[in-house]
Amino acid sequence: MKLEICTWPDDVLAGKAQPLTEVTPEIKKLIEDMVETMYEGDGVGLAAPQVGEPIRLICVDQTGPKLRGDLRVLINPEIIECDGEVESDEGCLSCPEFSATVLRKERVKVKALDPEGAEICLDADGFLAIVLQHEIDHLDGITIADRAGRLKKALYRKKAMRWKA
Ligand code: NI
Numbered sequence: 001m002k003l004e005i006c007t008w009p010d011d012v013l014a015g016k017a018q019p020l021t022e023v024t025p026e027i028k029k030l031i032e033d034m035v036e037t038m039y040e041g042d043g044v045g046l047a048a049p050q051v052g053e054p055i056r057l058i059c060v061d062q063t064g065p066k067l068r069g070d071l072r073v074l075i076n077p078e079i080i081e082c083d084g085e086v087e088s089d090e091g092c093l094s095c096p097e098f099s100a101t102v103l104r105k106e107r108v109k110v111k112a113l114d115p116e117g118a119e120i121c122l123d124a125d126g127f128l129a130i131v132l133q134h135e136i137d138h139l140d141g142i143t144i145a146d147r148a149g150r151l152k153k154a155l156y157r158k159k160a161m162r163w164k165a
Contacts, residue, residue, distance in 0.1 A: 003037045003051040008095050008145045008160055017047075017054045017139040019076045023115055031059065031073055031115060039065040041093045045131045047138030050094050058135040062128045072122070074112035077136055080121075081109035088130045092144050096163075098156050100148040104130050 006012050020027065030053060038046040038059055045060040056076045063069040084106025091099045107125040110132055114120050124132055137143070145156055 001033050001036065002040050003033050005037065005041065005050055005093050006052050007163075008092075008098075008143050009157060010094075012049050012052050012054055013094055013138070013143055014141045015049070015054055016141055017049050017056045020055050020057055020113075023075070023117065027057070028115065031057070035059050035071065035073070038093075039068065043093045044127075045135040046093065047135045049138050049141075056139045058132075058139065060128070060131045060135055062131055070128075073115050074110070074120070074122075074132075075115065077110050077112035077132070077139070079105075079108050079133070079136060080111050083107055086130070090130070090134060090144050092134070094138075095143055095145050095156070097159070098145060098148075100144040100152065102134075102144055102147045104133050108132055110136075 034046050034051060037051060042065055044062055044064055045058065048055045048057040058077060059071065059073045061068060061071045082105035086104050086106045088102050088104045089099060090102050106129065108129045110122045110124065112120055145153055
């Protein structure tokens with residue numbers, strides 16, 4: 001089932017998401033729906049707060065909705081090492097009609113649990129590293145609108161508030 005995507009500046013996007021302690025049947029269904037919503041929305045990543053669930057759960061597929069060749073579902077993901085810096089032009093399903101250039105780490109090592117509860121450690125660089133940082137940002141209440149410059153953010157807020165009115 002495709003879920004509704006919350007858009008900035010919704011409150012659920014601004015809070016710190018809570019760690020997930022158990023993968024219940026409800027969470028399994030949520031994961032399935034998130035993956036579908038990500039692909040249907042033409043996205044390469046989705047975080048649970050974007051569908052209104054303030055928990056630390058993300059899905060990513062750097063190959064996109066056409067190939068669907070590298071799906072990863074990460075629970076309680078944590079960046080434990082990083083290095084290098086790179087500028088990245090990003091969009092976000094929660095920030096329609098908006099893009100921003102964001103400073104990211106070039107490489108990240110991410111520790112997480114998979115849906116079966118197994119610990120995984122991911123060494124990522126290139127596009128995957130960027131997607132992971134973008135989605136983990138969502139778990140900490142940060143969107144690309146928040147990472148944009150002050151003026152750009154203010155103008156986008158005005159536009160976004162008009163859509164919500
Ligand atoms: Ni996003």
